[in-house]
Amino acid sequence: MGIEAHPDDPTPSPLLGNIRDGIRSEARVKRPAVRRGWLERGPGPDDHRGADEFVQVDWDEALDLVASELRRVRTAHGNEAIFGGSYGWASAGRFHHAQSQLHRFLNCIGGYTGSVNTYSYGASEVILPHVVGGTGDVLRQATTWQAILDNTELVVAFGGMNVKNAWVGSGGVTRHTLVPSLVEAARRHIGFELFSPLRSDLPADVAAVWHPVVPGTDVAVMLALAYVLVTEGLHDAAFLERYTVGSARLIAYVLGDDDGQPKDPAWAATISEIPADTIRALARRMARSRTLITVSWALQRTRHGEQPVWMGIALAALLGQIGLPGGGFGHGYGSTADFGAPLMRLPLPVLEQGRNPVQTFIPVARITELLENPGGTLEYNGRTLRLPDIRLLYWAGGNLFHHHQDLNRLRRAITRLDTIVVHEPFWTAAARHADIVLPITTTLERDDVGGAHNDTYLIAMPRAIEPFGEARDDYDALSELAKRLDVWDEFTEGRTADDWVEHIYERFRTRVGERGVAVPRFAEFWSAGETRLPVSSDGHTMYERFRTDPDTSKLATPSGRIELFSETVDAFGYDDCPGHPVWLEPDEWLGGERAGRFPLHLIANQPSSRLHSQLDAGAYSQASKVAGREPIRIHPDDAAARSINDGDVVRVSNDRGSCLAGAIVTTDVRPRVVNLSTGAWYDPSDPTRPDSLCAHGNPNVLTADQGTSRLAQGSTGQHVLVEVERFDGEPPPVRAHHPPPFVARVGRSTLGDPAVH
Numbered sequence: 113m114g115i116e117a118h119p120d121d122p123t124p125s126p127l128l129g130n131i132r133d134g135i136r137s138e139a140r141v142k143r144p145a146v147r148r149g150w151l152e153r154g155p156g157p158d159d160h161r162g163a164d165e166f167v168q169v170d171w172d173e174a175l176d177l178v179a180s181e182l183r184r185v186r187t188a189h190g191n192e193a194i195f196g197g198s199y200g201w202a203s204a205g206r207f208h209h210a211q212s213q214l215h216r217f218l219n220c221i222g223g224y225t226g227s228v229n230t231y232s233y234g235a236s237e238v239i240l241p242h243v244v245g246g247t248g249d250v251l252r253q254a255t256t257w258q259a260i261l262d263n264t265e266l267v268v269a270f271g272g273m274n275v276k277n278a279w280v281g282s283g284g285v286t287r288h289t290l291v292p293s294l295v296e297a298a299r300r301h302i303g304f305e306l307f308s309p310l311r312s313d314l315p316a317d318v319a320a321v322w323h324p325v326v327p328g329t330d331v332a333v334m335l336a337l338a339y340v341l342v343t344e345g346l347h348d349a350a351f352l353e354r355y356t357v358g359s360a361r362l363i364a365y366v367l368g369d370d371d372g373q374p375k376d377p378a379w380a381a382t383i384s385e386i387p388a389d390t391i392r393a394l395a396r397r398m399a400r401s402r403t404l405i406t407v408s409w410a411l412q413r414t415r416h417g418e419q420p421v422w423m424g425i426a427l428a429a430l431l432g433q434i435g436l437p438g439g440g441f442g443h444g445y446g447s448t449a450d451f452g453a454p455l456m457r458l459p460l461p462v463l464e465q466g467r468n469p470v471q472t473f474i475p476v477a478r479i480t481e482l483l484e485n486p487g488g489t490l491e492y493n494g495r496t497l498r499l500p501d502i503r504l505l506y507w508a509g510g511n512l513f514h515h516h517q518d519l520n521r522l523r524r525a526i527t528r529l530d531t532i533v534v535h536e537p538f539w540t541a542a543a544r545h546a547d548i549v550l551p552i553t554t555t556l557e558r559d560d561v562g563g564a565h566n567d568t569y570l571i572a573m574p575r576a577i578e579p580f581g582e583a584r585d586d587y588d589a590l591s592e593l594a595k596r597l598d599v600w601d602e603f604t605e606g607r608t609a610d611d612w613v614e615h616i617y618e619r620f621r622t623r624v625g626e627r628g629v630a631v632p633r634f635a636e637f638w639s640a641g642e643t644r645l646p647v648s649s650d651g652h653t654m655y656e657r658f659r660t661d662p663d664t665s666k667l668a669t670p671s672g673r674i675e676l677f678s679e680t681v682d683a684f685g686y687d688d689c690p691g692h693p694v695w696l697e698p699d700e701w702l703g704g705e706r707a708g709r710f711p712l713h714l715i716a717n718q719p720s721s722r723l724h725s726q727l728d729a730g731a732y733s734q735a736s737k738v739a740g741r742e743p744i745r746i747h748p749d750d751a752a753a754r755s756i757n758d759g760d761v762v763r764v765s766n767d768r769g770s771c772l773a774g775a776i777v778t779t780d781v782r783p784r785v786v787n788l789s790t791g792a793w794y795d796p797s798d799p800t801r802p803d804s805l806c807a808h809g810n811p812n813v814l815t816a817d818q819g820t821s822r823l824a825q826g827s828t829g830q831h832v833l834v835e836v837e838r839f840d841g842e843p844p845p846v847r848a849h850h851p852p853p854f855v856a857r858v859g860r861s862t863l864g865d866p867a868v869h
Contacts, residue, residue, distance in 0.1 A: 118286040118569075125279035125288060130722055130730025131556070135577075137729035139538045139849045141551035142581030144174035148855060150547040155181060155503075155530035162523060162545040163799035165853045171582065175589070178548055179596035181531050185504045186222060192472045193503040196224035199231070199476055199510040204284045205560025205573055206461040207613050210509025210535065210552075210586050215465040217590040218506070220599040223470035225500050227479070231515045233409045234477055234826030235417035236443060238493050239689075242678045243422055244655075245668030250443050252565055255404070255654045257293040257452035262651070263438025265401040266303045268394070269320075270330045270420060271408025272313025273446025276720035281449035283460070283564030284571065289453055290446060294318050303401070305394060307333060307386075309715060310787055311780040313408070313446075324782035327713045327831055328698040329384040330411055333391060334423040335695055336380030338366050340395035341430050343376075347399075348432020355662055356429050358677020362692045375695065383695070383703060403431055406442040410717055413830035416688060416696040417820040423693035426676050434674070435659025442654070450566040454650040458624050460563045461570075461616040472500045475825035479516065480817050483525040491822040494684045503530040508552070508586055513541035513794045514725040517829045518817035519810065520769045523802045535586055539851045540725070541794035551583040558585050559610060561617050563645075570620075570631070572641045585609055681823065689821035700816065700833045702784055710766045710833035712750060712786050716811040717830065719789035728793050729849040738774020740846050742792035742809030746836065750784060751777045754837055761839040763805070764788060766832065769813035771806035772843055786836060790829070793848035807844045 115131050117124030145166040149158055158164075169177075185193050196218045198211035218224040229237045233251070240247045260267075278290035294315055297304075304320035306313060309327045314320045325333060341347040342363055352359040368374035377388035398405075407424040411417065425434075425441050433439030444451045474482050475492055482490075486501035505526070516522050519541075526532065526545060534546035543549045557579045562571035587609045594603035607615060614634045621631050631643050657665040666672030670680060682691025700706055702713050721736035722728055736743060739761050746756065756762055760775045764786070773788055781787050788811045796804035806813045815832045819825035 121287050123288045123291045125285070126732055127279050127721075127723060129732030130727035132731065134727030134730025134733070135554055135556060136580065137538070137849060139540075139729055139851065140580045141536055141539055141543065141549055141583070143168040144171055144551060144582070145169065145549045145854070146174065146177065147547045150531065155184070155547075157528045157530070159527040159802075161526055161532070161547070162541070162796070165855045166549070167857055168854055171584070171592075174548060174550060175592050175596065178533055178550075179593050181504060181533070181548075182221065182593070182597065185530065189501065189503050191222040192225050192470045192500040194218065194224040195479075195482070195502045195505050196226050197479065197505055197507040197512065199227065199512070199515065203509050204555045205558070205562055206283070207463055207609070207616055208555070208558050208560045208585060208587065209463060212463045212465050213586040213590055214506065214508040214535075215468070216463065217594060217603055219466040219468050220594060220603045221597050223468045224506070225470060225472045225474070225502060226468060227474055227476035229475050229477075229824070229826065231413075231477055231827045231829070232447075233412060233444075234475060235412040235820040235824040236409070236421050236826075238824035238826070239418040239421055242669070242681050243425055243675050249654055250441075253455060253652065253654060254442050254444060254451050255438070255440065256454055256650055256652045257289060258454070258650045259437050259653050260404060260452065261293065261296055261300060261302070263402055263436075264297075264302055264404050265438075266305070266398060266403045267297075267406060268305045268307070268398060268403060269314065269406045269408075269445075270307045270334070270424060271406075271411045272306050272308045272310070273406065273408070274313045274717075275315055275446065277447050277718055278449045278451070280723045281564050281567065284562045284567065285449040285564065286567055286569045286571070287453075288449055290449070291315070293452060309713070309782045309785040310717070323386050323390065325384050325386055326702050327715060327785060328414055328701045329703075330407075331416075331419045331423050331693065332375070332380040332383040332695045333386055334420070334427050335366055335375035336377045336388075336391045337395045337398065338427055338430055339374065339376045340392050341399060342366060344396070346396065347430040351432030351434075352429060355434070355659070356674040356676050357671040358675055358692060359429070361677040362426055365692060365694065398431060402436070402438045403433060404439055404442060405431075406445050409444055409447040410830050412820065413827050415698045415700070415818065415820060415828050415831075417826055417828065418689050418824055419693050419696060425674065426693055429674055429676060435653065435655040437651075437653045437656075440654060450564060453566040454568065454647040455652050456566050456568055456645055457648040458627070458629065458645060459620065460565070461561050461620040463612065463616060472498060474499070475819070477516070477827040478819060478825050479512065480518070480522050480525045483528060490825065491686075492825050493823055494680070505529055505532045507533070507542060507546075508535035511540045511542040511725055513545070514791060514812075515827075516817070517812050517815040517827065518768055519794055519806075519812050520803050521817050535589065537580070537583065544852050550589050551581060552589070553579045553583045553585050557583065559613055561613055568645050568647060570637070570643050570645060572638045574638070587612070684823065686822045689823040698831070699818075700831060706833050710835050712784055712834050712836055714764070714811060714814065714832050714834045715785060715787045715830065716790050716815060716832065717787065719791040722791055725791040725793060728791060738776060739843075741772050741774045741807070742788060743776045744773035744809070744836070745776045745778050745781050745787040747781050747783045747785065748777050748779060750786070750836070751775065756836070756838050761843050762836050763839045764809075764811070764814065764834050764836050766814050766834045768816070769803060769806070771809050771811065771813050772839060773809040786834070795846055795848035797844040805844070808846050808848045
């Protein structure tokens with residue numbers, strides 16, 4: 113099998129190197145499988161999940177078991193007792209999108225308890241509508257790189273723009289443009305100021321000024337920059353008056369009128385360890401330059417994650433450059449491939465999910481709290497959510513043991529469920545902790561249509577290889593379940609998977625045709641392999657129309673303007689997210705009491721060797737391992753103090769858990785900071801213990817499972833305090849990419865018949 117990039121791609125992603133051997137690794141699920149304890153004893157709470165053996169069964173029996181359990185739970189507990197937990201990046205195609213497939217099916221049988229928002233930018237999804245009226249402009253219509261190259265003089269990048277994140281994009285990428293854009297920015301002498309504890313958050317080719325800020329203190333620096341702008345008369349009062357509300361309240365806080373503490377550079381220096389003179393000089397440079405302030409998604413994946421997003425917008429507003437070409441604010445450059453790309457404002461092909469009759473939901477990052485506290489409540493964005501009693505967890509298209517925090521707590525929480533059903537191509541930790549596992553095809557093993565926001569191609573995706581083992585498409589599996597539950601007509605509408613692929617394409621062709629865009633009929637498209645889509649704008653500036661006429665192009669906020677103080681948020685009364693951006697001391701940071709016990713700050717960022725946890729068994733991901741474990745980067749001073757050398761196996765721990773990793777000693781991290789990326793497949797050395805050491809290096813055995821605030825309840829998995837020590841002796845083996853143990857049985861037993869050997 114050969115892997116080639118699109119011919120128009122100037123900088124292909126090295127992650128393609130994971131596909132060849134990753135797609136056919138030993139970890140593939142060959143046949144449907146049922147956990148032995150569930151098969152013997154039937155549904156119910158069980159603390160053997162993750163440690164039990166599996167029994168391989170045929171598809172008919174597996175589907176009969178799933179259908180029977182869905183019927184039982186709906187009858188006994190109602191549809192809200194089913195959690196439709198589909199989340200992840202497993203589906204590049206527009207039809208074979210696991211989340212859409214599962215949710216459509218569950219809606220056909222009466223609905224499910226669902227989730228809202230994302231692990232990636234959950235805090236942003238909630239705070240942005242309060243501040244600028246929505247997420248669409250910020251997350252989908254960012255100022256393009258062409259506009260930046262033509263107009264920007266200075267980029268102040270809080271959290272940086274790490275090119276590894278821009279190797280991927282939801283729905284696929286044909287042209288990776290971040291690296292060429294940064295190279296051209298350097299050629300044009302655009303200045304970059306990087307605030308991050310990691311130097312790698314901007315490429316070495318970009319001659320950035322690196323400010324190794326104390327993790328989690330970016331808001332303090334932003335407030336101090338604002339202080340200089342205001343006290344030296346460098347802020348744009350006219351812009352604030354016309355385009356914002358609440359600036360007086362924010363400025364009063366910055367000056368210390370509210371709490372007696374001016375947020376001046378000296379104050380920020382004690383918190384962030386960025387010198388006061390550096391902050392003053394930068395503020396003055398920002399005021400005299402066309403300045404773009406960017407905040408990475410990473411900064412909001414921590415406690416009080418709403419604050420850097422809100423304060424980044426406020427700082428741009430004080431400069432008065434929002435809506436000016438090359439100036440203003442950006443949130444996501446270097447987070448995915450489509451940020452800064454030319455805009456393509458066309459609706460993409462989509463499989464309709466239908467309407468969910470069940471009203472119960474949670475923010476996606478609060479699943480453990482949902483499972484732990486049936487009948488309880490959760491505060492969220494001005495509401496009090498009721499937490500239903502979940503009995504069946506149905507998961508497709510993702511791996512909750514990758515995205516979620518405090519995995520030991522999650523393992524304890526899932527023991528109370530009656531049943532877990534998982535669709536999986538691989539024996540991930542999610543599959544190993546399931547009761548029924550259905551083997552599913554990968555993207556290369558089915559026909560589909562590919563396309564992404566702001567990507568300029570729609571791609572035909574014919575099957576490249578035959579399905580592995582007995583793997584089936586999600587659609588085929590769910591169609592068979594729909595037959596058993598008497599909703600086949602509603603779910604399939606009488607169409608095969610091939611029929612659906614053509615149907616959603618032709619519906620797309622009709623919709624874009626109404627906008628004056630002609631694309632070929634399906635047969636011609638499929639034969640050609642792709643169709644090029646028109647670019648709406650390559651010189652787009654975010655909020656340009658709002659700036660031109662804020663009366664006719666109002667924002668969807670209560671005031672129609674940028675809300676630096678939000679009456680709505682203030683009325684919620686949340687002490688962890690008040691009515692304007694503030695500095696709130698994190699629970700875990702180097703300036704806190706907890707650092708006395710765990711003196712190193714771990715950054716759990718996205719990996720450079722794979723997409724999240726996908727294809728971790730692939731060659732490119734495996735080549736990044738150190739001693740077979742996920743690499744952890746540590747500063748030479750911290751390594752020397754612990755007698756740690758390059759290549760050593762180390763134990764990373766706190767009071768939540770521990771894992772092993774392979775040491776890389778480097779000055780690319782600031783002192784007292786270590787960097788252990790997410791995505792190593794969770795591998796407890798003793799699966800029978802809920803607090804077992806992860807032999808492979810998954811940092812989410814260490815991270816805290818708490819929301820960003822009562823407003824957004826977003827993920828906080830980016831930052832955590834730890835200790836690191838050299839591991840002496842023989843470390844436990846890494847077994848993450850091996851299948852679980854299987855046992856045989858004689859004949860076909862019915863549910864509850866102890867016929868397993």
